[in-house]
Amino acid sequence: MAAKRENSRQRIAELREQLNFHNYRYYVLDDPVIPDSKYDRLLRELQDLEVEYPDLIVPDSPTQRVGFEPVAGFADVIHLEPMLSLENAFSEEELAAFDRKVRDRLKSDEDIEYAAEPKMDGAAVSLLYEKGVLVRGATRGDGTRGEDITHNVRTIPSIPLRLLGEALPDVLEVRGEIFMSLEGFAELNAEARREGGKTFVNPRNAAAGSLRQLDPKLTAKRPLEFYAYGIGGQRGLEFPERHSEILATLRGFGLRISPLNRVVSGVDGCQSYYDAIGKRRSSLSYEIDGVVFKVDRLDYQSALGFVSRAPRWAVAYKFPAHEEMTVLRDIEFQVGRTGALTPVARLEPVFVGGVTVSNATLHNMDEVARKDVRPGDTVVIRRAGDVIPEVVSVVTEKRPRKTRPVVLPRHCPVCGSDVVRVEGEAVARCSGGLYCRAQRKESLRHFASRRAMDIEGLGAKLIDQLVDGDLVHTPVDLYRLDEETIAGLDRMGQKSAKNLVRALEKSKHTTLPRFLYALGIREVGEATAKSLAKHFGELDAIRRADLDELQSVEDVGPIVATHVDAFFGQRHNVEVIDQLVAAGVEWPREQRDSKSRGRLKGKTFVLTGTLSEMTREEAKELIESHGGKVTGSVSGKTDYLVCGADPGSKLATAQKLGVTVLDEEQLRSLY
Numbered sequence: 052m053a054a055k056r057e058n059s060r061q062r063i064a065e066l067r068e069q070l071n072f073h074n075y076r077y078y079v080l081d082d083p084v085i086p087d088s089k090y091d092r093l094l095r096e097l098q099d100l101e102v103e104y105p106d107l108i109v110p111d112s113p114t115q116r117v118g119f120e121p122v123a124g125f126a127d128v129i130h131l132e133p134m135l136s137l138e139n140a141f142s143e144e145e146l147a148a149f150d151r152k153v154r155d156r157l158k159s160d161e162d163i164e165y166a167a168e169p170k171m172d173g174a175a176v177s178l179l180y181e182k183g184v185l186v187r188g189a190t191r192g193d194g195t196r197g198e199d200i201t202h203n204v205r206t207i208p209s210i211p212l213r214l215l216g217e218a219l220p221d222v223l224e225v226r227g228e229i230f231m232s233l234e235g236f237a238e239l240n241a242e243a244r245r246e247g248g249k250t251f252v253n254p255r256n257a258a259a260g261s262l263r264q265l266d267p268k269l270t271a272k273r274p275l276e277f278y279a280y281g282i283g284g285q286r287g288l289e290f291p292e293r294h295s296e297i298l299a300t301l302r303g304f305g306l307r308i309s310p311l312n313r314v315v316s317g318v319d320g321c322q323s324y325y326d327a328i329g330k331r332r333s334s335l336s337y338e339i340d341g342v343v344f345k346v347d348r349l350d351y352q353s354a355l356g357f358v359s360r361a362p363r364w365a366v367a368y369k370f371p372a373h374e375e376m377t378v379l380r381d382i383e384f385q386v387g388r389t390g391a392l393t394p395v396a397r398l399e400p401v402f403v404g405g406v407t408v409s410n411a412t413l414h415n416m417d418e419v420a421r422k423d424v425r426p427g428d429t430v431v432i433r434r435a436g437d438v439i440p441e442v443v444s445v446v447t448e449k450r451p452r453k454t455r456p457v458v459l460p461r462h463c464p465v466c467g468s469d470v471v472r473v474e475g476e477a478v479a480r481c482s483g484g485l486y487c488r489a490q491r492k493e494s495l496r497h498f499a500s501r502r503a504m505d506i507e508g509l510g511a512k513l514i515d516q517l518v519d520g521d522l523v524h525t526p527v528d529l530y531r532l533d534e535e536t537i538a539g540l541d542r543m544g545q546k547s548a549k550n551l552v553r554a555l556e557k558s559k560h561t562t563l564p565r566f567l568y569a570l571g572i573r574e575v576g577e578a579t580a581k582s583l584a585k586h587f588g589e590l591d592a593i594r595r596a597d598l599d600e601l602q603s604v605e606d607v608g609p610i611v612a613t614h615v616d617a618f619f620g621q622r623h624n625v626e627v628i629d630q631l632v633a634a635g636v637e638w639p640r641e642q643r644d645s646k647s648r649g650r651l652k653g654k655t656f657v658l659t660g661t662l663s664e665m666t667r668e669e670a671k672e673l674i675e676s677h678g679g680k681v682t683g684s685v686s687g688k689t690d691y692l693v694c695g696a697d698p699g700s701k702l703a704t705a706q707k708l709g710v711t712v713l714d715e716e717q718l719r720s721l722y
């Protein structure tokens with residue numbers, strides 16, 4: 052009996068060590084050495100043993116992440132060392148002024164070395180480890196006094212319950228940021244919407260809100276992540292000479308630190324780092340609101356000291372804000388290519404995300420109702436990366452008296468046709484079809500766009516003139532334009548007219564997938580156009596295909612099939628196509644799919660990170676040309692993840708699911 056217990060005790064210790072190690076490989080090194088299934092088996096074995104010997108359970112066992120009971124409220128916590136804030140810089144000049152002050156105080160003419168890393172947009176936490184065991188997690192609070200959120204931080208997988216290594220300090224306060232990935236945030240909100248729950252405004256609020264749950268079971272469901280960026284109080288830590296070495300030490304303890312951290316030299320090094328991170332900002336899988344520079348040498352840090360609550364040795368160099376408040380003047384409706392009416396907010400111009408914004412989308416009427424946006428409201432506007440600015444929420448406290456909710460117009464604001472809204476669909480549409488100028492303009496824009504017929508120089512403004520001047524009704528009319536007519540238009544000269552005619556001529560030599568896509572058939576995007584072209588080989592065959600034949604095409608379901616069938620069922624559409632062909636639009640015959648063709652046939656790929664020898668678009672075309680399929684997100688159906696430099700969260704997902712990860716060379720070796 053005693054021998055069995057001793058054996059189990061040893062096995063429990065072994066399992067805990069192995070699980071901690073694999074957690075480290077997965078979360079810190081981003082390089083797991085066992086598949087998830089194996090990890091789960093080890094965890095289950097440990098759970099079973101702990102059920103048998105409950106007295107051997109310790110709080111830092113990998114099984115004990117969500118075991119804690121809900122708390123009644125948050126207890127106060129006094130940090131061992133205060134949690135400081137950072138001075139901000141908003142321009143190159145302010146950054147230079149910071150660096151100058153640092154050098155003046157240190158009486159140094161040489162370039163200062165700074166530890167640089169992104170400023171995560173999440174919630175600051177302080178984690179207290181005693182002899183390597185996590186004993187407390189706390190919010191920043193007022194910097195001196197925070198709230199005890201131990202029960203919640205324990206549920207975050209990248210926060211170790213026990214540090215790795217032998218030479219662990221007696222006491223260590225680890226400081227860092229808890230945040231939510233954009234993907235996790237989107238999923239969380241999608242789920243809340245499905246279940247009629249409350250959505251969060253942004254990932255930062257979602258992270259902070261998740262940490263303020265009383266029940267850790269709820270927090271455990273939130274996709275929270277952690278990066279350590281420094282330390283607070285400590286006892287028994289072997290102190291290095293530089294901040295960058297502290298980070299390396301933390302990493303050695305099994306804590307996750309930003310993979311983007313670097314040591315840079317002087318103000319120029321700081322500026323280049325800021326620029327480089329700024330360029331990558333929109334492709335990161337989480338939000339950052341700037342970069343932080345800290346004087347790397349710790350003796351310099353001590354010499355510099357603090358002013359009030361901020362150190363003189365660090366600065367946050369902020370990016371232009373993604374979100375700003377402004378007043379919404381009015382809501383108008385824009386009519387899209389398929390007649391969809393999109394409510395658009397007309398705003399008091401506001402500088403956000405690096406540009407001045409005066410319009411923002413409200414998506415559809417459900418969204419308007421859900422957010423209860425009204426003319427006169429003060430609203431939060433968001434513009435991230437290259438996405439269209441959107442209205443995030445209304446600041447209800449600032450609502451003036453006597454506002455009125457917006458109603459859907461009964462008639463199209465452009466052509467006056469009836470507006471119809473299909474039961475159960477969020478979108479309302481103008482029923483005018485190509486009679487509606489707005490729909491005609493949008494169809495032409497789509498037809499001419501880069502990924503469709505690629506007519507260079509035929510932009511939105513020109514199309515407006517051509518349609519408003521009744522010069523163009525269908526795409527065929529474009530090919531009937533002569534230089535003289537074009538040159539007579541606003542802001543057009545002889546030279547640009549010549550160029551446009553040349554571009555029109557060039558666009559006639561196209562491919563079947565592009566042409567199909569250009570036609571703007573509902574639900575037929577680029578991928579579906581490609582599938583249709585590959586399956587049928589020629590346009591006539593698609594035209595003649597019935598619903599069953601259409602549905603036999605990969606990715607074509609009943610809805611797409613109905614739209615394709617309806618499109619070719621309209622005499623008007625067929626006439627336009629015939630006239631385009633008569634005007635000289637042509638494409639080579641598509642190689643039809645056959646089962647044997649394409650070595651990547653039947654394989655699904657996902658791309659992540661920056662590839663070195665080709666763009667992602669090129670990689671996609673390459674994979675498709677060999678019969679493979681490229682999708683946007685990793686799932687159980689993914690066969691391969693092609694991974695370039697600085698991959699996003701897709702890599703971790705792929706590793707979790709046991710999906711094979713390839714670099715560019717390995718990809719090439721597949722075909």
Ligand code: IVH
Binds near residue numbers: 135137280281362
């Ligand atoms: S250093 C004394 N580094 O920014 C220096 N802070 O006002 C203390 N933050 O809420 C902070 N990313 O949580 C530092 N890489 C980073 C950071 C970072 C985000 C947050 C921090 C605090 C605020 C500082």
